[in-house]
């Protein structure tokens with residue numbers, strides 16, 4: 310009788326998933342702020358070694374750390390997500406994400422944690438996202454956002470209680486092909502597009518605009534958020550077949566900014582630059598509106614450039 314009881318307690322102990330204590334969480338959070346929400350393959354290997362866990366156990370344990378990046382003044386619901394992707398060198402990276410809400414703005418402007426993690430992977434060289442671990446079940450909007458990925462058919466969604474694939478959570482789905490679009494987010498399609506002369510002397514901003522995923526409106530656009538002392542942050546436009554879950558270039562740049570653990574205020578943020586495609590502009594009003602939600606919004610520069618080979 311006693312022996313049985315001991316075995317049962319051992320079993321319970323073994324099934325308890327690995328998690329970081331408060332001190333470990335804070336130390337990883339500090340490292341991630343410096344690395345703008347990304348763990349490289351060597352970071353992942355050394356953490357797996359240090360804590361004697363598998364990569365999968367580490368990914369799941371990182372989710373509560375991702376939630377620490379959340380800015381949720383409205384819901385106070387702090388969501389974290391950690392996407393796994395391979396970079397161009399074939400190395401595994403962890404891309405963190407968290408939800409971002411804007412006070413006094415339409416709720417549709419919110420960036421969801423899953424979007425933030427996938428956007429982080431997309432902007433920072435991941436070739437695809439294979440798995441995403443999330444602190445809570447993804448909302449319908451995020452299921453739709455993930456259905457735009459090149460890996461939608463095989464994407465694994467790891468939740469605290471169990472794992473799913475995307476199609477289990479989004480059966481009979483609507484996607485890019487229903488609109489006759491053969492492209493998808495992360496399809497890395499080679500484009501021959503370029504802008505005619507622009508007044509922008511920031512090659513990165515121009516490249517990010519040209520690499521935007523805009524199969525529905527053709528508005529190749531990107532945003533640069535410049536800070537006084539913490540460098541620049543960039544965002545690119547990622548559209549969605551259901552339109553509403555599209556991530557605007559400003560939302561994309563802001564979620565990158567928050568993954569450095571910074572606060573949006575006039576002491577930190579110097580200026581915002583939005584670059585759009587002439588004839589397809591659709592981001593000016595929404596960008597102005599999001600910026601208006603901040604006290605003392607930064608200088609806002611709006612540039613429009615013409616595509617030469619259109």
Ligand SMILES: [Zn+2]
Nearest residue numbers: 421448450451
């Ligand atoms: Zn969501």
